[in-house]
Amino acid sequence: VRNEDLLTKLKELGFENMTYNYILDSETAALIADEYGFEATTNDNTSVDLFEQPECTEQKLLVPRAPVVTIMGHVDHGKTTILDYLRKSSIVNGEFGGITQHIGAFSVKTPKTKKMITFLDTPGHAAFLKMRQRGADVTDIVVLVVAADDSVMPQTKEAIKHAKNSGVPIIVAINKCDKPDANPDKVVADLAGHDIDVEDYGGETQVVRVSGKTGLGMEDLEESIITLSEVLDLKAQESKTLCEGWVIESEMKKGLGNTATFLVRRGVLERGKIIVAGNTWCKVKIMKDEHGKVLKKAGPSTPVEVIGWKDLPEAGQLGLEAKDEALAKKVILNRMAREEKFKEAQDIEKINEMRQSEL
Ligand code: GTP
Ligand code: MG
Numbered sequence: 001v002r003n004e005d006l007l008t009k010l011k012e013l014g015f016e017n018m019t020y021n022y023i024l025d026s027e028t029a030a031l032i033a034d035e036y037g038f039e040a041t042t043n044d045n046t047s048v049d050l051f052e053q054p055e056c057t058e059q060k061l062l063v064p065r066a067p068v069v070t071i072m073g074h075v076d077h078g079k080t081t082i083l084d085y086l087r088k089s090s091i092v093n094g095e096f097g098g099i100t101q102h103i104g105a106f107s108v109k110t111p112k113t114k115k116m117i118t119f120l121d122t123p124g125h126a127a128f129l130k131m132r133q134r135g136a137d138v139t140d141i142v143v144l145v146v147a148a149d150d151s152v153m154p155q156t157k158e159a160i161k162h163a164k165n166s167g168v169p170i171i172v173a174i175n176k177c178d179k180p181d182a183n184p185d186k187v188v189a190d191l192a193g194h195d196i197d198v199e200d201y202g203g204e205t206q207v208v209r210v211s212g213k214t215g216l217g218m219e220d221l222e223e224s225i226i227t228l229s230e231v232l233d234l235k236a237q238e239s240k241t242l243c244e245g246w247v248i249e250s251e252m253k254k255g256l257g258n259t260a261t262f263l264v265r266r267g268v269l270e271r272g273k274i275i276v277a278g279n280t281w282c283k284v285k286i287m288k289d290e291h292g293k294v295l296k297k298a299g300p301s302t303p304v305e306v307i308g309w310k311d312l313p314e315a316g317q318l319g320l321e322a323k324d325e326a327l328a329k330k331v332i333l334n335r336m337a338r339e340e341k342f343k344e345a346q347d348i349e350k351i352n353e354m355r356q357s358e359l
Contacts, residue, residue, distance in 0.1 A: 068120065085218055131315070144173065149183065234300075268298065268299050278317045
């Protein structure tokens, strides 16, 4: 049946605003088939979807992974300066010649212990909250930046609240310790007064005195993160599993198309693999790290820029591997159909409410 004819038929049958790409549910489709003299059998696969795999309990399949760190703190206390310093030091210490580009997250190898740390490159509370709202437990550790010349401020308190609500442990970085009017001891006292069990007073929360400007204490900060991550015993399943990860951010880039920073949390991402995130998917065409280096594989806690998305996925979305393109497409069609249905149901509810209020 030609598309136009079908649309005309649908109109006759009382369907309004039909377009050629409208998704019919199986019941309606069967009714229409009946109009054309066919008896439809329904193969109900509308429930086809991808889901997170259950947590891996087999100890021997779990491997240590790098901690994922978010930097939070009050305006102007030095979040960006600290991130910039860490990013640059990774170039100086590492084998990378070039400058880093912004891809939403970057990895650093600590100078002393040679361990990896992944920093999310979007400081601030909005990004953290947006992720959390989507149920994305991306962050393992919050580094709370407090300026030594300004101490605890409204957004410091807010950051403490967010970290506590989400159960993410804090490391305090008292920044700007190079300044003559720095008073780190006051910061420690103030934090203790805001329910942070600082180690200076026998508590568990590490406090590091740093300067993002001079680099003072920055290695200590990195080692503190490693120490905490060892206590947290962060592990992930790398082999014998499909790949899973978070979309950290996405951007349409000239010449590259739709790109997204993807943070692998399970399995290994490789070229050619298919990832579904929300209502879009990608067949990984190219994968790059923050230095623009093309990667063949990316394991847990590795952030990569992924090129090959059909549309821009949203930050905070969970990406799940599909075994082939056909499955990816089917999953997305189903997800969109379900959303459509949900919207319809909401509209009906709204109309009913309006009627009720008119009565
Ligand atoms: P927002 O993104 O606006 O919230 O600020 P931020 O927390 O990212 O602060 P940013 O890194 O932009 O630093 C604010 C100002 O403090 C800048 O002028 C920095 O140069 C300065 N600054 C940051 N860290 C230090 C430090 O360790 N020592 C000194 N002396 N100045 C610093
Ligand atoms: Mg900033």
